[in-house]
Amino acid sequence: MNAIVEVSGLTKRYGSLAAVDEVGFTLEPGRVYGLLGRNGAGKTTLMSLLTGQEFATEGRIEVFGRSPVEHADVLDQLCFIRESQRYPDDFEPRHVLRSAEWFFPNWDAAFAQQLVEEFRLPVKRKIKKLSRGQLSAVGVIVGLASRAPLTFFDEPYLGLDASARQLFYDRLLADIAERPRTVVLSTHLIDEVADLLEHVLVIDRGRLIVDADAEELRGTAASVVGPRAAVDAFVAGREVLHRDGIGGLSSATVSRLSEAERAEAAAAGLELAPVSLQQLVVRLTGATDSEVENR
Amino acid sequence: MNAAAATLAVPATGRPNRVLAVFRLHFVNPVTVAWMPLGIYAFIFAMNWLIWLIVNVATTDSREGMSEGTTWSGASMFIFVWLLVIAVQAMNRTFHFALGFGATRRDYYLGTIAALVVSAAGWAILFGILAMIEEATDGWGLGGHMFASVYFGDDGPIARIWYVFLLMLFFTALGLVAGALFVRWRTFGLVGFFAVLALVLIGGIAWIALTSSWAAVGSFFGTLGFAGSYPLLLVPVAIAGLLGYVALRRATARS
Numbered sequence: 001m002n003a004i005v006e007v008s009g010l011t012k013r014y015g016s017l018a019a020v021d022e023v024g025f026t027l028e029p030g031r032v033y034g035l036l037g038r039n040g041a042g043k044t045t046l047m048s049l050l051t052g053q054e055f056a057t058e059g060r061i062e063v064f065g066r067s068p069v070e071h072a073d074v075l076d077q078l079c080f081i082r083e084s085q086r087y088p089d090d091f092e093p094r095h096v097l098r099s100a101e102w103f104f105p106n107w108d109a110a111f112a113q114q115l116v117e118e119f120r121l122p123v124k125r126k127i128k129k130l131s132r133g134q135l136s137a138v139g140v141i142v143g144l145a146s147r148a149p150l151t152f153f154d155e156p157y158l159g160l161d162a163s164a165r166q167l168f169y170d171r172l173l174a175d176i177a178e179r180p181r182t183v184v185l186s187t188h189l190i191d192e193v194a195d196l197l198e199h200v201l202v203i204d205r206g207r208l209i210v211d212a213d214a215e216e217l218r219g220t221a222a223s224v225v226g227p228r229a230a231v232d233a234f235v236a237g238r239e240v241l242h243r244d245g246i247g248g249l250s251s252a253t254v255s256r257l258s259e260a261e262r263a264e265a266a267a268a269g270l271e272l273a274p275v276s277l278q279q280l281v282v283r284l285t286g287a288t289d290s291e292v293e294n295r
Numbered sequence: 296m297n298a299a300a301a302t303l304a305v306p307a308t309g310r311p312n313r314v315l316a317v318f319r320l321h322f323v324n325p326v327t328v329a330w331m332p333l334g335i336y337a338f339i340f341a342m343n344w345l346i347w348l349i350v351n352v353a354t355t356d357s358r359e360g361m362s363e364g365t366t367w368s369g370a371s372m373f374i375f376v377w378l379l380v381i382a383v384q385a386m387n388r389t390f391h392f393a394l395g396f397g398a399t400r401r402d403y404y405l406g407t408i409a410a411l412v413v414s415a416a417g418w419a420i421l422f423g424i425l426a427m428i429e430e431a432t433d434g435w436g437l438g439g440h441m442f443a444s445v446y447f448g449d450d451g452p453i454a455r456i457w458y459v460f461l462l463m464l465f466f467t468a469l470g471l472v473a474g475a476l477f478v479r480w481r482t483f484g485l486v487g488f489f490a491v492l493a494l495v496l497i498g499g500i501a502w503i504a505l506t507s508s509w510a511a512v513g514s515f516f517g518t519l520g521f522a523g524s525y526p527l528l529l530v531p532v533a534i535a536g537l538l539g540y541v542a543l544r545r546a547t548a549r550s
Contacts, residue, residue: 048547048548051397052399053394053395053547053548054547054548055545055547070399070400070401071399072313072397072398072399072402075397075398075399076311076397078397079397080395080397081395082395082548085391085392085395086391086392086395086548087392088324088388088389088392089384089388090324090326090327090388091323091324091392092324095323095324098323099316099319099320099323099396100396102311102315102316102319102320103311103313103316103393103396103397103398104311104396104397105311
């Protein structure tokens with residue numbers, strides 16, 4: 001299958017800072033991608049580059065076969081409402097939804113209206129007076145109802161309450177099942193979206209450090225928990241992504257274990273726990289647990 | 296996956312006209328573009344009318360003197376400044392938004408210029424109609440003037456609308472280029488622009504003064520008259536339009 005996005009050697013520098021650094025990947029049609037990474041890792045910059053809102057310093061971007069910059073036929077197929085999207089000061093959500101109809105060729109006004117009711121979005125309130133969650137809802141509604149072949153959701157969960165998050169999850173799944181398209185979810189709230197993702201891209205300090213199938217990625221690591229001495233003995237000679245301990249107990253995150261190794265661990269009295277996508281990303285992007293908890 | 300691929304491409308036939316989309320975007324909220332300036336204008340007019348009334352009641356001078364004097368009124372100038380502000384804001388308010396909705400910079404600029412030209416034309420026509428009413432009612436019944444002022448001469452109502460339109464375009468273009476520079480280079484762009492503008496103006500004045508050419512300048516415009524002078528505004532308008540595009544062409548949603 002032909003990729004709809006091909007990126008190679010992509011770099012974006014702001015002064016001496018490389019916000020995106022030598023990144024290369026492809027996106028295939030009809031899949032849900034997670035673009036994960038910490039705050040300031042370069043997620044939004046990368047999406048801005050893919051949607052022609054930013055100019056690359058170096059490298060090649062092809063979206064639907066050509067550069068997205070100033071090409072209306074490419075931009076027609078995209079939707080990217082950034083988390084910090086700026087709206088005209090005097091706009092209310094109804095103005096946003098009304099004008100969306102003029103810009104997105106696949107816009108479904110009835111679907112948008114349904115989502116407005118479900119998300120309980122006040123359409124006649126000034127955008128700048130909306131709460132963070134309501135603002136996220138505006139972006140989510142535009143993203144869903146635009147039905148763009150390549151849709152970016154930038155931190156869609158920010159400020160949404162649990163019901164609204166579930167609603168987004170349900171509507172997105174149902175709608176892409178009916179009208180398949182490529183979706184890129186960018187977020188640092190990884191556990192929230194983990195089940196949605198088919199493929200994961202992790203970016204850290206501008207560099208792409210993971211480009212893997214989500215299922216595969218989940219199997220790449222395991223946590224070993226047990227008495228300190230037993231854990232130490234078991235992980236000796238293995239690559240340890242993370243280590244933690246309280247008193248005589250210890251846990252270590254190690255790379256993929258084979259069936260034999262699992263049996264070996266069990267025989268040594270150790271417990272094996274799966275590592276969530278979030279934990280894995282946290283390990284890979286170098287935060288400590290206390291940092292995660294404080295976030 | 297195969298079914299997915301089949302539905303992915305958007306048929307070219309359904310493609311929206313983005314210049315038109317941007318044009319409409321500028322008018323989607325009529326409060327800012329129409330109701331607010333109309334309200335302010337109505338208020339200014341009401342204030343002026345009351346003052347004319349007071350003058351009429353309080354003085355015994357001839358109506359002709361009053362009628363003559365009020366033709367120098369600057370009360371109508373509000374709308375020109377408003378258009379400048381609207382143009383600056385149009386850029387700053389909608390550029391990031393339109394880019395987020397997938398407009399190209401080129402389509403955005405063309406749609407914005409179209410919107411600004413149309414609104415200048417709309418205001419100029421309204422201005423001209425009000426001026427005609429003003430003349431027909433002997434200055435709103437009080438010998439007052441707000442629209443049929445001396446600044447737009449007495450070449451007839453159509454010519455007045457044309458002059459007003461050109462002056463509005465001039466203010467709009469000034470706002471447009473200032474807005475584009477702000478969107479691209481933020482405060483530095485604006486400060487730089489007005490610094491250069493001030494230098495050019497002072498330089499021009501110095502040149503005229505040092506070569507003792509004030510009389511020549513006066514006779515130049517005198518010969519051209521209103522009909523010849525007002526269209527000269529199209530020169531700075533065109534320069535501003537080009538400069539604005541140069542600034543916007545490489546502007547990003549981030550800057």
